Amino acid sequence: MARIGVFICHCGENISATVDVAKVAEKAGKLSGVAFSVDYKYMCSDPGQTLIIESIKKYKLTGIVVAACSPRMHEGTFRKAAEKAGINPYLCEMANVREQVSWVHPKSDATTQKALDIVRTLVEKVKKNVALFPIKVPVTKTALVIGGGIAGIQAALDIANAGHQVIMVEKKPSIGGHMSQLSETFPTLDCSQCILTPRMVEVAQHPNITLHTYAEVESVSGFVGNFDVKIRMKAKSVDMKICTGCGACSQKCPTKKIPDEFNEGMGFRTAIYSPFPQAVPNKPVIDRDHCTWFTKGGKCGLCKKICPTGAIDYETQDEFIDVRVGAIITATGFDLKHADFFPEYGYGQFKDVIDGMQFERLASASGPTAGEIRRPSDGKVPEKIVFVACAGSRDKSKGIEYCSKICCMYTAKHAMLYKHKNHEGKAYVFYMDIRAAGKNYDEFVRRAIEDDDVNYIRGRVSRIYEKNGKLIVKGVDTLMNSEPVEIEADMVVLATAVVANIGAESLAQKLHISYDQHHFFSEAHPKLKPVETNTAGIMLAGACQSAKDIPESVSQASASASKAIGLFSSSEMTREPIVAVVNRQAPPNFTSCTGCLLCMEVCPYHAIEKEEIKDRGGNLIKVAARVNAGLCQGCGTCVAMCRNKSIDIQGFSNDQMMSEVMALLNA
Amino acid sequence: MRIGFYPGCSLEGSSKEYNDSLFAVAEKCGITLEEIIDWNCCGASAAHNLNHDLAIALPARSLALAEKQGLTEIVVPCAACYSRMATSKNEISSNVTMKQKIENYIDLKLTADVKILTVFEFLQKYIFPVVDEHIVSKLNQKAACYYGCLYSRPKETATLEQTENPMEMDEVLVKAGATPIEWAFKTECCGAGLSVSRTDIVAKLSGKILQDAVDRGAESIVVACPMCHMNLDMRRPEIKKQLNKDINIPVLFITQALGLSMGIPAEKLGLNKHYVPTDKVVNCVVKMEN
Numbered sequence: 001m002a003r004i005g006v007f008i009c010h011c012g013e014n015i016s017a018t019v020d021v022a023k024v025a026e027k028a029g030k031l032s033g034v035a036f037s038v039d040y041k042y043m044c045s046d047p048g049q050t051l052i053i054e055s056i057k058k059y060k061l062t063g064i065v066v067a068a069c070s071p072r073m074h075e076g077t078f079r080k081a082a083e084k085a086g087i088n089p090y091l092c093e094m095a096n097v098r099e100q101v102s103w104v105h106p107k108s109d110a111t112t113q114k115a116l117d118i119v120r121t122l123v124e125k126v127k128k129n130v131a132l133f134p135i136k137v138p139v140t141k142t143a144l145v146i147g148g149g150i151a152g153i154q155a156a157l158d159i160a161n162a163g164h165q166v167i168m169v170e171k172k173p174s175i176g177g178h179m180s181q182l183s184e185t186f187p188t189l190d191c192s193q194c195i196l197t198p199r200m201v202e203v204a205q206h207p208n209i210t211l212h213t214y215a216e217v218e219s220v221s222g223f224v225g226n227f228d229v230k231i232r233m234k235a236k237s238v239d240m241k242i243c244t245g246c247g248a249c250s251q252k253c254p255t256k257k258i259p260d261e262f263n264e265g266m267g268f269r270t271a272i273y274s275p276f277p278q279a280v281p282n283k284p285v286i287d288r289d290h291c292t293w294f295t296k297g298g299k300c301g302l303c304k305k306i307c308p309t310g311a312i313d314y315e316t317q318d319e320f321i322d323v324r325v326g327a328i329i330t331a332t333g334f335d336l337k338h339a340d341f342f343p344e345y346g347y348g349q350f351k352d353v354i355d356g357m358q359f360e361r362l363a364s365a366s367g368p369t370a371g372e373i374r375r376p377s378d379g380k381v382p383e384k385i386v387f388v389a390c391a392g393s394r395d396k397s398k399g400i401e402y403c404s405k406i407c408c409m410y411t412a413k414h415a416m417l418y419k420h421k422n423h424e425g426k427a428y429v430f431y432m433d434i435r436a437a438g439k440n441y442d443e444f445v446r447r448a449i450e451d452d453d454v455n456y457i458r459g460r461v462s463r464i465y466e467k468n469g470k471l472i473v474k475g476v477d478t479l480m481n482s483e484p485v486e487i488e489a490d491m492v493v494l495a496t497a498v499v500a501n502i503g504a505e506s507l508a509q510k511l512h513i514s515y516d517q518h519h520f521f522s523e524a525h526p527k528l529k530p531v532e533t534n535t536a537g538i539m540l541a542g543a544c545q546s547a548k549d550i551p552e553s554v555s556q557a558s559a560s561a562s563k564a565i566g567l568f569s570s571s572e573m574t575r576e577p578i579v580a581v582v583n584r585q586a587p588p589n590f591t592s593c594t595g596c597l598l599c600m601e602v603c604p605y606h607a608i609e610k611e612e613i614k615d616r617g618g619n620l621i622k623v624a625a626r627v628n629a630g631l632c633q634g635c636g637t638c639v640a641m642c643r644n645k646s647i648d649i650q651g652f653s654n655d656q657m658m659s660e661v662m663a664l665l666n667a
Numbered sequence: 668m669r670i671g672f673y674p675g676c677s678l679e680g681s682s683k684e685y686n687d688s689l690f691a692v693a694e695k696c697g698i699t700l701e702e703i704i705d706w707n708c709c710g711a712s713a714a715h716n717l718n719h720d721l722a723i724a725l726p727a728r729s730l731a732l733a734e735k736q737g738l739t740e741i742v743v744p745c746a747a748c749y750s751r752m753a754t755s756k757n758e759i760s761s762n763v764t765m766k767q768k769i770e771n772y773i774d775l776k777l778t779a780d781v782k783i784l785t786v787f788e789f790l791q792k793y794i795f796p797v798v799d800e801h802i803v804s805k806l807n808q809k810a811a812c813y814y815g816c817l818y819s820r821p822k823e824t825a826t827l828e829q830t831e832n833p834m835e836m837d838e839v840l841v842k843a844g845a846t847p848i849e850w851a852f853k854t855e856c857c858g859a860g861l862s863v864s865r866t867d868i869v870a871k872l873s874g875k876i877l878q879d880a881v882d883r884g885a886e887s888i889v890v891a892c893p894m895c896h897m898n899l900d901m902r903r904p905e906i907k908k909q910l911n912k913d914i915n916i917p918v919l920f921i922t923q924a925l926g927l928s929m930g931i932p933a934e935k936l937g938l939n940k941h942y943v944p945t946d947k948v949v950n951c952v953v954k955m956e957n
Contacts, residue, residue, distance in 0.1 A: 342831070343829055343831035343832035344831040344832070347832065397822050463851060463855070465850075465851030466851075467851075467879075467882070472851070
């Protein structure tokens, strides 16, 4: 005979303000099989848990129902309490009377009745619960890091230095990411490449890191501890083992006028190219979309002729490799809106209206102007530059409501760099607010304003147009009586909005992680699980989650690395036993499964295999399905397919579900 | 097919030529416009500065009358009227309390389901499909399409595809055989309702618009708003003082420009009713050979 305990939580006033908790407790106490029922202000608190533990012991309860919040919130808490009291934790069920009742209904008798109904269904379910035991699975102590920018680099090095294997996948020919394109970094003005390139080299040389550049994640299956990842190795057309990186091919390549991505379109590169001199690996690939051999069907072939080591191979195809990893760190970074997003600023047709990343290249010693700030149209040094902060960001009408976070700081830096290089030049910054919350950040902005004489104008720019070789910037100065302002500039730098990478959505779908409306990946909890995703074993690092500067990206990367290292700290991990099982019966039946294996066909996790039941002599008696508990995710698709109810989900059996439904119908 | 028509005060007075040219174009294409019987003032620039309910109720009454008349679609050629009508319609359809309140004020029931067409939408929907057979001449000039503010903002009522760089009027002008110029003042402010109280500001703002159009080689400016037309056409003496020079570029309504290409006589299009003479524009028109 079942002896069920029901514990109703007030959740402060979250539940008790709309649900008559005392009444629910009273009525629940009268349900058949319920031996004890009580309500309490905070069931999850220490005294609340003690109440549960003591009651289980005192009333010799065989199962409990905690009517409180969502099981996502506190199921673990109450199951632990049940375990402490000496009963199997899976004999504890939660009735969600907060998210599904008190938060969504007004105070009324009907609301109380609904809470009671939910409690009743769970009481019927828990009567049929059986003891379950966690499943132990081995952990593959290798991490996959997707993205080789500063966040990916930091995460990879941290994990590798902890003694675990790392596989890094980078879609471009070199690691380094956006940081490798930057000139100087705020708030210290130290050279970006000087601090980054040693890290890049470290990644390439680390014995625990396997680096795959020009590669992308094709598909991901499996689960935490054991993900199976297929990686597409894009055809480089150059044999990396033979190539010495001498660069003769790039020098001789006749296709020289391809806009250079690394220089944000302000320079040119060849079809066989290494993106920048400090690239890691510093070996070229052939861009097949532009190479004459590929576009004109076998013409040219110059690079192959001159390559001293014979490393060029036009025949290579994309290859796939399969790897098994225990954890995945997603560090795929961000993208910037470009000037062509802004019709009011000339749609990108004015050559001297550029975005922040283009300015970085102009200011960079390795850039197209060797660090001299010269405008793209005619190469003249601009006498007056206007910087526009919040270009697109915090603008609902542009569909980008959020703050891009990094622009206030880099705009101050840009203005400063310009002033340091051109003392006579004039720099103006149009801004909405200055958001300089960070260590030494506000001091940095004040330095731009006070020491470097940058003119900050609080107001927005409504339009930019060209007239007589000048860019007319029309804006407003909201601190000067909202006077309209017009500045004749030689160059304009738009601090355009930070947006998610183009491929972010499809990668999220491959990884089964969630993303927000702007395609930034979602963390598991905005405050308490900022680096985890909702998929166990997949962590986030850097700007793929939201706009971030370098220190923040690095911090998050180290945090996600520590999550992976934590996961790798034991050789096996326990999983919830909420998995499908095929029933077993006494001989001569062995099981009711007829071996039709429809379940095998539909299982999205490939967790079902064919089992041959044999007698002692090795003679086949029966073919049946068997579930690999390590792979099963408990989705229940197989249960729906099974024609004679031979397969069931532990903890959510057909019988249990039916009891719940009948409890509602028999009210 | 019945198409309703809300003239508003301008089209009966200061911008009669806009009215005449619109009807002339429609007539040529065999389209009749049905005026809303007993329509009233839309509230224009005054009501919404004084009383929000009044600003919603005034256009709502005309909308209710249109419904009563059995119209499902109305053309509102004036930009200010359009803006007020669309704002009122939006608010009534999204706010039940407001709807009931307004019905009380105007003592009429309304659904606010009437579709409100700007002049661009009207031309695109009803004139474009048949216009080619009526076009007999080419405007043969560089024209600056000036949209002003009320078609391009706020976001909630703007129907232009690219509010920062609209092209709808440019398309009409291409049909009429003109060459629309690329310029920076398509949606800049003309000074609007400050025309009377702060003519100096209007002179400054409208002056810049005219100057940029002329600098970029435009031979005419084309508008679709009576207020814009008034500021750009009538305020030339003040603009002259402001700029210290004469600017003689004529300002046409979109329907006048289209009408010219359809061979409608200048007088019928009201081209003789402007402050700045339009002969130069009219003289540019060349008959097409076929």
